[in-house]
Amino acid sequence: MAHSRAIFLFTIIATIFSTMAVAKDFVVGDEKGWTLGVDYQAWAANKVFRLGDTLTFMYDGDKDNVVRVSGSDFQSCSFPSTAPVLRSGHDTIVLTTYGRRWYISGFTNHCKLGQKLVITVLPPQQLDWSLIPSPSPSPVPAPEAAPTPNAPWTATVPRRSMLPKKLLKMIHRNMIAV
Known part of the structure; x- marks a missing residue:
């Protein structure tokens, strides 16, 4: 019985840490x-962007830039004068909120010539608790499902995962029971 609880805990910890360590860095346009x-659009079509991932824009800072815009500005290839313009030539953006993101080049006619990117950022992968075997018999209740995100979230309200807190509670319960 103690052996099966130890295997159960190891499985949970390994699964959680493997899903937490999957943040990816996408170099926009690859090489x-x-x-x-x-x-x-073709470059982004086969990629899945999640919270915690990063976009890295590599370009000649003297000849180009990156501007995050709204959907309507993306369509019209325009941007407000208040929009932040990235100019370093090596800009990394951490995806901290989920939903649609639009980026364009602010250099003359670059956007109209196709230098623009739209992506959809998804919430982090949730653990599928049904795949984790439960020890038998166990008085430990099943963990609660993660809350469903309510869109839209702004960049000023980052979402924190309750997963580490739930993991610690579950480990604590199982260690006491062992």
């Missing part, structure tokens, strides 16, 4: 970078 002549 071509952020430049004219790249189909960024």
